[in-house]
Amino acid sequence: MRGENIILAAFGLLFLFAVMMLFVTQSKITGYATTAQTTSNVTISVYFAIAMSENLTSGITFGNISSLPFTNANSSHNYDGVNTTAQGLYNNATNGTSTWLNVSTDSNTAVDFCVKGDAALTSGANTIGIGNETYANHTVTNVTLPALGSETALTLAYVKAGPAIAAGSSNYYRFWLDVPAGTASGTYNNTLSFEGVSTGGGC
């Protein structure tokens, strides 16, 4: 009984000490004294809007390819758009591309477009390398522009494609696909992403 009383007294004291210290630690200032500097700034609101053409929104298709290897298979919409520039006798021609990105007039900055593929074109376990899908872009379109001669291979990371497209203007794209010999038959798909950033910004 006496031993129990001693235990009770000891733990009672411990309990009181712990509770007291809890109050003390909560109430006292525990941090180091610090000073900080801050700069005040003002951000000018930047705004821009972009849109894809209907044919670009619905996806890029390369049709059925039956003989391999096949180099520079045209996307279905490479040559079914309205020309924006006259070309020789073809004043009102419709052999430009119908895949394009537009920068809205309701923008206060020019826009840089960046493009990337999310993966190789894939059909089950088979793939066509991302570098086999190529594109070219231009600020106008007709039968020669954007030109196959300036094609660029797609990559898995964003790269700048159409730089400094002004508000109210468009950036026209053509796409091609190289299918190597020995590619297994199948439906190959992937996703292309287009990103608009205010001109000069990183992708």
Add this chain to the structure above:
Amino acid sequence: MIKKDLRGKTFFFVVISVIFISSVSAGIGIRSYQDSVLLNEGEQGCVTIGAYNPFDTGTNVIVGISDSLKEVLVSQEADSKYLPPQTSSDNAIPLKFCFKVPQIYQRDCTVGNFVCELKCSEEQKIYDGDIYLQSIPAANDGGGIAGSTTKMSVSRPLKVGVVCTPHSRDYTLAYLVLAVASGLTIFFVLFRRLRKPKVERDKEKLMKLKEAIRKESSKKKR
């Protein structure tokens, strides 16, 4: 003759413009109100960006952040949002993107992750990345045709600075554990004592009393 030619050119220009406007799909616009945010560790923060769609078709968008910011921002809350057509930048819809900054500064701890001290000897950490609005992609026709689905996004840079607030060793948890442990011990001892029936407790008292009398009487005899 010149007039006729001019009329023809104007007509051609109008036709082209109409074709372009009508074949533009849904669009997305971004309006940024802030390029940086300063937060404390463990603090919840929100960034608001404006979303608008000055084009003719409405669209669904999601708001997100680039991978470089994902290591520092956790528990993001973002839903898809419908952008009605013909919303101008002046009437941009504010979209809130909320996140929580985890503990990123190295602490000196005595017991595991407890009783820690933060000296803030490292430089303030600033993370660079982007906040973006992305369209939800349309499904590809497929059907034996190779190709790519497309999606588009608009982004603005975002800097996240994490403030380091130094503090001395924090013993709160140790005191709490001590208080609970000693409290439980006291409770256990008292419970054991009071659990006995009153008769038994009286008997114990009587025994003690008898023992005391016995001792006292033996002292007197001497």
